[in-house]
Amino acid sequence: MPKIKTNSGAAKRFKKTGSGKIKRSSAFTSHILTSKTRKRKRNLRQGGIVDAADHKNIAKLIPYM
Numbered sequence: 001m002p003k004i005k006t007n008s009g010a011a012k013r014f015k016k017t018g019s020g021k022i023k024r025s026s027a028f029t030s031h032i033l034t035s036k037t038r039k040r041k042r043n044l045r046q047g048g049i050v051d052a053a054d055h056k057n058i059a060k061l062i063p064y065m
Contacts (some may be wrong), residue, residue, distance in 0.1 A: 002025070006063065007062065011062055013025070014058055014065070022050040023049060024047055024049070025047045026045070029045070031043070
């Protein structure tokens with residue numbers, strides 16, 4: 001079997017946890033921040049876990065991480 005290339009864009013956006021779940025960061029944090037409340041921006045700093053519906057496809061993009 002040949003090796004599978006890791007998708008470099010996905011590798012920058014996702015990391016795997018020790019238990020095999022995939023971590024992600026929040027969107028909507030890069031610009032137009034003046035219209036967002038302090039509370040909203042503070043909560044956007046926290047990451048999250050990739051949803052179960054997307055887990056299989058993202059795992060294929062980062063096979064060796």
